[in-house]
Amino acid sequence: MVGTGPAGSGAAAAEPSGFPSGGSLPPAGHRLDEADLDPDPLAQFRRWLDDARLLGLPEPTAMVLATADGAGRPSSRHVLLKRVDQGFVFFTNYGSRKGRELDANPRASLCFPWFAIGRQVIVEGDVAKITRAETEEYFATRPRPSQLGAWASEHQSQVVPSREWLDRRYAEVEARFAEQDVVPAPPYWGGFRLIPTSIEFWQARPARMHDRLRYRRADADHPWHIERLSP
Numbered sequence: 001m002v003g004t005g006p007a008g009s010g011a012a013a014a015e016p017s018g019f020p021s022g023g024s025l026p027p028a029g030h031r032l033d034e035a036d037l038d039p040d041p042l043a044q045f046r047r048w049l050d051d052a053r054l055l056g057l058p059e060p061t062a063m064v065l066a067t068a069d070g071a072g073r074p075s076s077r078h079v080l081l082k083r084v085d086q087g088f089v090f091f092t093n094y095g096s097r098k099g100r101e102l103d104a105n106p107r108a109s110l111c112f113p114w115f116a117i118g119r120q121v122i123v124e125g126d127v128a129k130i131t132r133a134e135t136e137e138y139f140a141t142r143p144r145p146s147q148l149g150a151w152a153s154e155h156q157s158q159v160v161p162s163r164e165w166l167d168r169r170y171a172e173v174e175a176r177f178a179e180q181d182v183v184p185a186p187p188y189w190g191g192f193r194l195i196p197t198s199i200e201f202w203q204a205r206p207a208r209m210h211d212r213l214r215y216r217r218a219d220a221d222h223p224w225h226i227e228r229l230s231p
């Protein structure tokens with residue numbers, strides 16, 4: 001059971017990491033101090049992503065993407081992080097629910113759930129479409145079945161009649177591109193880049209006295225400030 005009591009309530013003895021049961025314990029002695037942080041949160045993120053990869057976490061680039069529609073109604077789903085540059089880049093169908101919500105309300109939050117090493121990163125910021133050239137460059141690196149799948153699922157997030165209907169769509173697309181070596185990116189498919197204004201690094205610590213260090217800036221033209229949050 002996941003304890004909810006305050007630190008020192010007694011739960012610490014049974015649950016020494018303070019990390020929810022069901023996950024593995026973080027590596028002993030892990031902590032996050034201000035002195036350890038890179039001044040650039042994107043460099044700090046790359047360090048933690050490297051750790052997640054090196055430690056063999058499943059799908060280390062999977063992140064929960066939370067969006068909201070024009071009325072503020074939230075929704076979330078996993079997507080894969082494909083690039084970290086000045087922001088966080090992911091790819092999807094622009095006509096999907098998330099795509100339409102980002103059109104109406106171009107702000108989002110990302111959450112990397114690295115349970116097995118007792119870490120979480122939460123990112124917030126503004127989102128914009130990447131350039132068509134960037135999308136085409138990435139699409140060309142995808143395996144052919146994934147490229148065909150993007151064409152077959154033209155109306156991602158919409159109700160379809162059946163599995164058979166979807167399989168027929170895929171077969172039609174396969175036949176359509178059979179003579180072409182290169183499958184182009186569908187016009188309705190592409191990348192988004194989230195430019196962060198807040199990035200929180202969360203490290204599990206004993207007794208639920210976790211480390212939470214957040215970088216925050218007013219916008220992309222302002223410097224980052226680092227602040228510690230109560231766990």
Ligand SMILES: Cc1cc2nc3c(=O)[nH]c(=O)nc-3n(C[C@H](O)[C@H](O)[C@H](O)COP(=O)(O)O)c2cc1C
Binds near residue numbers: 092093
């Ligand atoms: C681990 C994982 C990774 C995923 N990666 C992507 C992705 O990179 N892009 C994408 O469009 N959907 C991805 N999906 C599927 C989405 O979670 C979702 O079902 C789909 O994008 C439709 O979402 P929407 O209806 O909220 O727009 C992934 C799902 C999982 C479980």
